Amino acid sequence: GQNIDQPTEMTATEGAIVQINCTYQTSGFNGLFWYQQHAGEAPTFLSYNVLDGLEEKGRFSSFLSRSKGYSYLLLKELQMKDSASYLCAVYQAGTALIFGKGTTLSVSS
Amino acid sequence: KAGVTQTPRYLIKTRGQQVTLSCSPISGHRSVSWYQQTPGQGLQFLFEYFSETQRNKGNFPGRFSGRQFSNSRSEMNVSTLELGDSALYLCASSSGLAEHRDTQYFGPGTRLTVL
Numbered sequence: 001g002q003n004i005d006q007p008t009e010m011t012a013t014e015g016a017i018v019q020i021n022c023t024y025q026t027s028g029f030n031g032l033f034w035y036q037q038h039a040g041e042a043p044t045f046l047s048y049n050v051l052d053g054l055e056e057k058g059r060f061s062s063f064l065s066r067s068k069g070y071s072y073l074l075l076k077e078l079q080m081k082d083s084a085s086y087l088c089a090v091y092q093a094g095t096a097l098i099f100g101k102g103t104t105l106s107v108s109s
Numbered sequence: 110k111a112g113v114t115q116t117p118r119y120l121i122k123t124r125g126q127q128v129t130l131s132c133s134p135i136s137g138h139r140s141v142s143w144y145q146q147t148p149g150q151g152l153q154f155l156f157e158y159f160s161e162t163q164r165n166k167g168n169f170p171g172r173f174s175g176r177q178f179s180n181s182r183s184e185m186n187v188s189t190l191e192l193g194d195s196a197l198y199l200c201a202s203s204s205g206l207a208e209h210r211d212t213q214y215f216g217p218g219t220r221l222t223v224l
Contacts, residue, residue: 031210
């Protein structure tokens with residue numbers, strides 16, 4: 001079976017840094033994705049981790065620890081447009097992507 | 110490159126009816142996955158098709174079915190609709206060649222309301 005946990009909601013202010021955590025328990029692991037979904041829109045790809053460590057892409061970074069079943073998404077220099085839901089997803093052997101329920105981030109000025 | 114397209118964007122049906130949703134993947138992509146998104150359950154995987162064959166399947170009842178055509182376009186069918194089937198149905202396409210490393214690209218979704 002699989003279980004993916006993320007906080008339901010987070011709030012932050014413009015210019016700040018926020019870390020969104022994701023823990024997972026899966027039978028077989030083949031990589032972890034982060035997606036961003038604005039209200040009423042489709043999810044869009046942010047990052048992919050399959051090896052331990054940090055992947056950096058501009059203001060966004062994603063970290064993975066396979067031994068701990070743990071990942072986080074780090075957003076720097078927050079902007080109002082970063083207000084969205086952030087979805088953690090893992091590939092499990094024998095199935096396609098399994099998603100967490102998402103973390104709704106609200107950025108205020 | 111054109112993105113993933115889904116039709117229709119909105120649908121209203123009544124209980125007991127059936128519905129067919131369509132998805133056209135990004136050109137060159139051979140894998141299409143379908144997801145149901147609801148506020149309470151989040152994104153839940155329905156099934157994946159690759160080269161006209163169902164490759165993976167989630168835990169949904171047999172009322173939910175799909176198929177893929179030779180041009181990679183996919184359809185999803187839900188029969189005997191129930192109120193609980195009201196949701197946003199998303200399809201995602203990927204190359205399908207690196208099964209567990211592929212990035213999936215999502216379409217805008219079909220919002221289904223069952224009355």
